[in-house]
Amino acid sequence: MKKLSIKYKTSLLIKSKQSLRTHLKSKRLQNRRKLNEIKRKINEQKSTIVKIFAPEHFTLHISEKDSLRAESRNKLLRFISKIKQSLLENKRVHISFKNTNLLAPSGTLLFISEFEKITNEYSNKITIDYPKDDVVEQLFQHIGLLEKMGLPNRKEITAEQVRCWDFAKGNNVDTSEFKNLFSKYSNAISEDVSSGLFDSMSEAVTNSFQHSCGHQAECNCDKNWWMFARQQNNTLEVVIYDRGIGIPESLRRKPELKEWLRAPYERYKKKFDSTMINVAVQSTRSSTKLAHRGKGLRDMLDFVRDGNIGGFFIFSGAGLFLYSAERKNETSQDFIVPISGTLIQWQLSLN
Amino acid sequence: MTTKLISISNNFSQTPAGRYYTDGPYSGEKFRTEILYPALIENELVKVDLDGTLGYGSSFLEEAFGGLIRECKMTLEQIESKLEIHSSRNLYTRRIKQYLVDASKIKNK
Numbered sequence: 001m002k003k004l005s006i007k008y009k010t011s012l013l014i015k016s017k018q019s020l021r022t023h024l025k026s027k028r029l030q031n032r033r034k035l036n037e038i039k040r041k042i043n044e045q046k047s048t049i050v051k052i053f054a055p056e057h058f059t060l061h062i063s064e065k066d067s068l069r070a071e072s073r074n075k076l077l078r079f080i081s082k083i084k085q086s087l088l089e090n091k092r093v094h095i096s097f098k099n100t101n102l103l104a105p106s107g108t109l110l111f112i113s114e115f116e117k118i119t120n121e122y123s124n125k126i127t128i129d130y131p132k133d134d135v136v137e138q139l140f141q142h143i144g145l146l147e148k149m150g151l152p153n154r155k156e157i158t159a160e161q162v163r164c165w166d167f168a169k170g171n172n173v174d175t176s177e178f179k180n181l182f183s184k185y186s187n188a189i190s191e192d193v194s195s196g197l198f199d200s201m202s203e204a205v206t207n208s209f210q211h212s213c214g215h216q217a218e219c220n221c222d223k224n225w226w227m228f229a230r231q232q233n234n235t236l237e238v239v240i241y242d243r244g245i246g247i248p249e250s251l252r253r254k255p256e257l258k259e260w261l262r263a264p265y266e267r268y269k270k271k272f273d274s275t276m277i278n279v280a281v282q283s284t285r286s287s288t289k290l291a292h293r294g295k296g297l298r299d300m301l302d303f304v305r306d307g308n309i310g311g312f313f314i315f316s317g318a319g320l321f322l323y324s325a326e327r328k329n330e331t332s333q334d335f336i337v338p339i340s341g342t343l344i345q346w347q348l349s350l351n
Numbered sequence: 352m353t354t355k356l357i358s359i360s361n362n363f364s365q366t367p368a369g370r371y372y373t374d375g376p377y378s379g380e381k382f383r384t385e386i387l388y389p390a391l392i393e394n395e396l397v398k399v400d401l402d403g404t405l406g407y408g409s410s411f412l413e414e415a416f417g418g419l420i421r422e423c424k425m426t427l428e429q430i431e432s433k434l435e436i437h438s439s440r441n442l443y444t445r446r447i448k449q450y451l452v453d454a455s456k457i458k459n460k
Contacts, residue, residue, distance in 0.1 A: 173369030174376055175405070182405055195440055198406030202368040206410045209374055295409045 048091040054100045055079050058107035060315055060343065070335060076107050077337040080114050087122045097131035103139055105165075105228040105239040106315070106345055112143065113169075113226045113241055114340070119148065130154075138162040166229040173206050181229050185236060188350040196303040197346065201227070201240060203296035204344045208242030235310065236348045243341040247297075247316040248276035273319030274332035281314070281321055300344070310347035315339055355394040357386060360403025370410040379414030387415060388423050391433055401438035409446065416447045417454035427455040 004012075055075040086093050119126055128149045131137045139162045140146050141153045157163055166184070168177040178201060182194055189197070208225040229238045244250075281297045297314070304312040304325055314321040318338035323330045359367060363386060364377035371380045390397045401407065419425045430451060436444050 172376075173374040173378065175366040175368040176364075178405065179366065192440065195406035198366075199408050202366075202406065202408035203410060206369050206374060206408055210370065210410075295413065299409045 049094055050086045050091045051094045051096060052079065052082055052086065054095060054097045056099050057102040057104070058100065058111055059102065059104035060106040060110060060339070061104050061313070061345070073107070073335060074337050076111065077339065080111065081337075083118060083126075087118065087125055092125045093122075093127070095126065095128045097128065097133075097136060097140075100131055100136050101133045103136060105230055105237050106313075106343060108139075109226050109228045109239050109241045110339060110343060112145065113224070113243060115145070117243070135159045135162060139165065143167050161230070161232065164231045166227075168227040169224060170205070171224045173202070173209050175202050175205060178202075178227075181238075185231070185350070188231075189236070189348065193307055193309065193348060196307060197238065197348065200300040200303050200344075200346065201238065203300060204240040207296055208240070208244055208342065231350065234350050236350055237345065238348075239343060239345045241341065241343040246273075246338075246340070246342050247280045247314070248273040248319060249317065251276045251280055272334050273317035273338065274321060274334045275319070277314050277316055277319045277321040278330075278332055304346065309349050311345075312347075313345040314342065315345070316342040352396060353394045354396040354398065355390045356398045356400065357390060358400040358403060360400075362386060365404050367404055367411050368408055370414040374410075379411040380418065382411075383415045383418050383423070388419065391419070391425070391430070395433065396435065397433055398435045398437060401436065401440070401443050407443055412443065412446055413450045417450035420451060420454040420458055427451055 055072065057072040058076055060073050060076070083093055083095065126149070128146075128151065130146070130151060131140060134155070137146070138155050138157050138159050141155055142157055142162050142165060146153060166181050168181070170177060175198070178198065182198060186194065205225050205227075209223050223242075223244075225240060225242045227238070227240050229236065231237075245253075281301055301312060301323055304310065304323055305328075307325070309325050311325060312323040316339070318335050320333045320335070321330065322332065357363075359382070363382050367377045367379070367382065369375040369378040371378055387397070387399070416430075419430055420427060436447055438444050
């Protein structure tokens with residue numbers, strides 16, 4: 001074997017040292033890059049968590065103090081819209097309920113249904129904290145919202161205004177869930193009122209199912225409905241909500257109304273959702289164009305009108321139709337921010 | 352003369368609701384197709400008792416009874432001679448009669 005010269009040995013040693021140095025340098029560079037990437041991701045996550053504050057009042061309901069309630073409605077709808085927008089922009093959302101102190105059935109039901117849809121689509125991108133208000137926390141616990149968001153229940157349901165809330169939801173016209181509600185109030189409402197209310201609720205659920213997307217044929221669109229009922233003082237409030245296309249849009253798609261919609265007479269009024277709801281309530285036909293259908297809303301109004309009890313509200317799109325049995329009049333109103341779908345509310349005086 | 356008594360709450364559901372089969376488990380179409388129409392074909396008189404349920408939405412009633420004329424091709428006269436409606440709420444009896452008359456009018460147009 002040939003003996004290596006010292007010079008050659010030295011050059012080999014230098015080369016190996018150089019190669020080791022290069023290797024270590026590249027390894028260090030790789031590690032630094034990895035570390036920077038992790039730091040960048042952490043910073044990015046921190047910067048894309050948006051904290052959104054829920055409004056003080058969850059309500060759509062309009063009373064004599066209209067202007068204040070309309071403001072509450074707008075704040076609630078903007079809050080929901082902000083959550084959706086942030087998620088669409090691929091941000092993570094943290095919702096704080098620390099300011100919320102009033103939950104009315106209409107606004108709460110709308111929020112619950114929207115929130116359910118949002119959390120189903122973006123379950124790992126939303127977090128919430130416990131509400132500051134004790135009653136609000138009890139109610140969120142009562143309807144299962146805290147548990148759904150991974151927050152353990154920590155309250156005992158003691159508030160009377162929480163215990164009296166009933167909640168149901170479904171994805172077809174099965175009204176057997178209403179049995180408990182009606183047996184609960186069987187002593188407080190007459191048989192006629194009880195049947196009339198069931199007729200109306202059953203019709204509202206049927207409408208939500210059949211007009212969910214404006215198609216008659218079976219389709220895969222959202223056909224869920226949600227129901228809240230509560231007794232407060234001497235009044236029973238029942239709310240049913242669906243996230244379909246809404247009454248105004250359903251009517252605008254009705255071919256036989258095209259002429260009427262184009263006619264110049266009071267055409268500006270036809271742009272308003274409240275006008276379209278009025279037409280639907282007074283009409284005896286529905287968007288299905290079938291003469292044997294579309295009597296439901298009219299029957300609902302007749303129930304409250306004939307019974308001379310409480311009030312009847314239809315919120316759909318940006319419009320509101322309202323019948324007050326006390327004042328015996330119908331009014332309507334349009335708001336700036338529309339809701340998705342239709343929310344129907346009955347207020348009945350209890351014996 | 353054969354007579355059949357149908358109690359909707361006992362023979363069908365305490366919570367009838369919806370128009371079509373696709374709407375839900377206790378729809379008007381289901382009641383008409385599976386209970387009411389076969390009873391009308393097989394018997395000379397059919398008595399339908401509406402009491403005992405939580406109530407009836409107009410979609411259910413219209414499809415169950417108006418559908419006899421529209422879908423089952425019965426005439427108003429045939430139905431009137433064979434069908435008796437019993438209810439403690441006159442409103443339902445009135446509505447059913449109206450749905451039958453309306454369906455007959457549309458059919459004869």
